[in-house]
Amino acid sequence: MPLNNKLFSQIPVSEEYIYIAGWKEVSLVDVIDHSSFTLWTSYCNFNCPWCSNSALAKGLERKRVHVKEIISAVKNAADFVDFFHVTGGEPTLQYRPLAYLLRYSREKLGLRTSIATNGSNPYVISKLTSILDHVALDVKAPLNDIGKYSKVIGLPESLTKLFIPRIVESIEASMKTSFLELRTTMVPDLIDVEDIRKIAVILKKFISKAKGRVVFVIQQFIPYEKILNEKYREMKRTEPEKVIEAAEVAAEILPIQVYCRTLEFGTKQI
Numbered sequence: 001m002p003l004n005n006k007l008f009s010q011i012p013v014s015e016e017y018i019y020i021a022g023w024k025e026v027s028l029v030d031v032i033d034h035s036s037f038t039l040w041t042s043y044c045n046f047n048c049p050w051c052s053n054s055a056l057a058k059g060l061e062r063k064r065v066h067v068k069e070i071i072s073a074v075k076n077a078a079d080f081v082d083f084f085h086v087t088g089g090e091p092t093l094q095y096r097p098l099a100y101l102l103r104y105s106r107e108k109l110g111l112r113t114s115i116a117t118n119g120s121n122p123y124v125i126s127k128l129t130s131i132l133d134h135v136a137l138d139v140k141a142p143l144n145d146i147g148k149y150s151k152v153i154g155l156p157e158s159l160t161k162l163f164i165p166r167i168v169e170s171i172e173a174s175m176k177t178s179f180l181e182l183r184t185t186m187v188p189d190l191i192d193v194e195d196i197r198k199i200a201v202i203l204k205k206f207i208s209k210a211k212g213r214v215v216f217v218i219q220q221f222i223p224y225e226k227i228l229n230e231k232y233r234e235m236k237r238t239e240p241e242k243v244i245e246a247a248e249v250a251a252e253i254l255p256i257q258v259y260c261r262t263l264e265f266g267t268k269q270i
């Protein structure tokens with residue numbers, strides 16, 4: 001074992017640090033029907049040009065925080081929330097502190113646990129499924145369209161080609177959790193109603209493998225001021241009627257609950 005790895009493996013995990021952008025003690029929008037303590041981790045391995053958290057995804061917003069500091073904040077909020085939820089950025093990039101925080105919150109604080117992920121790291125997701133009660137997994141475009149997926153995640157097709165089988169593996173691994181939320185954002189010039197139909201047809205093949213509740217959420221794109229890409233910062237939000245139409249199309253195909261999430265109407269089941 002190389003020296004660095006040997007040293008790393010000797011550090012007790014409770015002594016670890018994690019790169020984060022911040023947290024919110026009580027959030028009502030991150031886990032459907034539940035309240036959560038939500039933690040935003042820094043860095044992402046995708047480069048979505050429309051990302052509403054692009055500064056933290058690129059690591060421009062980051063602080064190195066001891067896991068004990070986060071545990072102390074979660075403890076203070078534990079009486080008011082159902083879930084400890086970690087989003088990003090891409091939380092699976094910091095596996096060891098992530099696993100420690102999820103396990104501690106579940107086993108010592110009695111909270112249910114949740115992550116939001118882009119699905120790029122099925123190995124980590126498989127290792128975490130036994131301590132996760134909810135996974136929110138992005139299916140950003142039809143999984144059989146490398147060209148479109150590559151545009152949506154802002155990576156070359158050569159890399160996207162490697163990520164798509166991993167996302168499929170992540171969906172399969174997440175089917176073992178008690179609550180899987182598959183999510184697609186309707187980015188105005190990239191994902192339309194027809195793309196949502198194609199995604200629903202592909203997802204239908206996986207649903208029979210589910211061990212728990214699976215839902216599909218179609219989300220509106222909203223041009224937050226924090227988006228670093230000027231084109232998307234200035235773009236109009238997806239028309240809510242289009243999001244509802246897409247969700248209705250998906251609901252006709254999928255034998256699961258389908259939701260639409262918009263600023264105008266909140267999160268509504270179709």
Ligand code: SF4
Nearest residue numbers: 044046048051089118
């Ligand atoms: S995967 Fe999510 S966090 Fe990462 S760049 Fe894309 S939208 Fe942003």
